[in-house]
Amino acid sequence: MKLVVTGALGHIGSRLIRSILPQDFAQVVLIDNLASQRYAALFDLRGDIDWRFVEADLCAPGLDLATIFEGALCVVHLAAITDAAASFEMKADVERVNSGGTERVARACIAAGVPLLFPSTTSVYGLSDGLVDEASPAALRPQSPYAESKLRSERLLAELAAASGLRYFAGRLGTIYGPSAGMRFHTAVNKFIWQACVGQPLSVWRTALDQKRPYLDLDDAVEAIRFVLRAGLFSNEIFNVVTGNHVLRAVIEAIRRRVPDLRVELVDSPVMNQYSYEVGKRKFESQGFRFRGDLERGIGETVDLLRPLAAGRAGFLRLQGRAAAGLDGS
Numbered sequence: 006m007k008l009v010v011t012g013a014l015g016h017i018g019s020r021l022i023r024s025i026l027p028q029d030f031a032q033v034v035l036i037d038n039l040a041s042q043r044y045a046a047l048f049d050l051r052g053d054i055d056w057r058f059v060e061a062d063l064c065a066p067g068l069d070l071a072t073i074f075e076g077a078l079c080v081v082h083l084a085a086i087t088d089a090a091a092s093f094e095m096k097a098d099v100e101r102v103n104s105g106g107t108e109r110v111a112r113a114c115i116a117a118g119v120p121l122l123f124p125s126t127t128s129v130y131g132l133s134d135g136l137v138d139e140a141s142p143a144a145l146r147p148q149s150p151y152a153e154s155k156l157r158s159e160r161l162l163a164e165l166a167a168a169s170g171l172r173y174f175a176g177r178l179g180t181i182y183g184p185s186a187g188m189r190f191h192t193a194v195n196k197f198i199w200q201a202c203v204g205q206p207l208s209v210w211r212t213a214l215d216q217k218r219p220y221l222d223l224d225d226a227v228e229a230i231r232f233v234l235r236a237g238l239f240s241n242e243i244f245n246v247v248t249g250n251h252v253l254r255a256v257i258e259a260i261r262r263r264v265p266d267l268r269v270e271l272v273d274s275p276v277m278n279q280y281s282y283e284v285g286k287r288k289f290e291s292q293g294f295r296f297r298g299d300l301e302r303g304i305g306e307t308v309d310l311l312r313p314l315a316a317g318r319a320g321f322l323r324l325q326g327r328a329a330a331g332l333d334g335s
């Protein structure tokens with residue numbers, strides 16, 4: 006059996022592809038444009054799976070995705086421009102890659118007769134208040150070009166399912182925490198861990214400290230994808246995929262338990278006027294999925310990776326000074 010993963014070298018993809026066993030999939034096609042140079046995500050993959058790496062931009066004219074997808078059990082479409090805060094400065098690219106790229110992938114899935122697994126985001130509930138779930142259309146008020154592109158993609162997939170027979174699963178994922186070979190550090194939890202470990206003050210949005218937000222353990226994200234593939238849950242519906250809802254203060258305190266001398270600096274946010282909200286996960290659980298992730302553990306595993314850096318912070322800061330003085334040779 007064959008699986009296709011787009012954006013396979015990213016934070017989620019690099020962990021997902023390491024969870025695949027040969028009895029799950031004999032062949033796995035990995036598509037990524039290497040935009041973020043995460044070559045290391047391809048290191049040390051197991052040798053008993055037939056990996057095919059396609060270095061390609063999903064939006065490139067002439068790329069025949071339908072042929073690449075043919076015969077696959079599913080296309081897991083992780084490729085996207087994913088930095089919500091930076092998306093304000095690159096609206097056109099976000100729209101082209103996230104909405105346009107998803108439309109291209111979906112149409113190729115239709116042509117190849119392959120179902121699509123699409124990761125949306127809980128950021129589509131950007132201006133919500135209180136508990137929201139998939140049945141709260143009034144709660145859909147995205148606050149960034151990134152979140153808007155994901156909501157537009159959800160709507161496009163529904164249209165393509167009705168008009169052209171697309172079969173898909175759309176999961177609104179909470180903000181990921183937990184380490185992987187291709188992990189990034191621009192999302193909330195990871196960014197704070199990085200700042201804490203290198204001795205920088207945590208830049209926290211002033212409006213966000215006591216607001217609840219949905220988070221997703223990377224283990225749960227990967228298990229959720231595997232669950233959907235096993236169950237064939239391509240019912241053209243949307244499911245929230247969230248391990249837990251936490252106030253930012255709780256995230257910071259969990260980091261402080263491991264990095265006791267961290268400092269917090271309150272900053273103004275480009276995404277204003279947000280309320281506190283929690284995202285319900287019952288619908289996905291009612292399919293039989295169990296969330297097992299844990300914020301403390303995910304934070305601990307990431308801090309552990311950076312612990313030597315945290316321990317040698319004084320040296321790191323001295324090195325920064327040398328680099329600033331032009332002594333780094335690069």
Ligand SMILES: NC(=O)c1ccc[n+]([C@@H]2O[C@H](COP(=O)([O-])OP(=O)(O)OC[C@H]3O[C@@H](n4cnc5c(N)ncnc54)[C@H](O)[C@@H]3O)[C@@H](O)[C@H]2O)c1
Pocket residue numbers: 011012013014015016017018036037038039040041042043061062063064082083084085086087102106124125126127177178179180181182187188189192
């Ligand atoms: N990480 C999170 O907190 C989170 C939360 C909600 C939803 N999601 C969604 O899950 C998916 C995966 O997230 P992630 O954290 O692994 O993202 P990531 O940014 O770490 O990885 C995305 C990958 O896609 C690739 N890519 C980008 N544009 C491409 C293009 N045009 N053609 C081919 N490849 C391209 C990049 O090189 C990168 O390897 C994304 O769609 C994201 O929106 C992520």
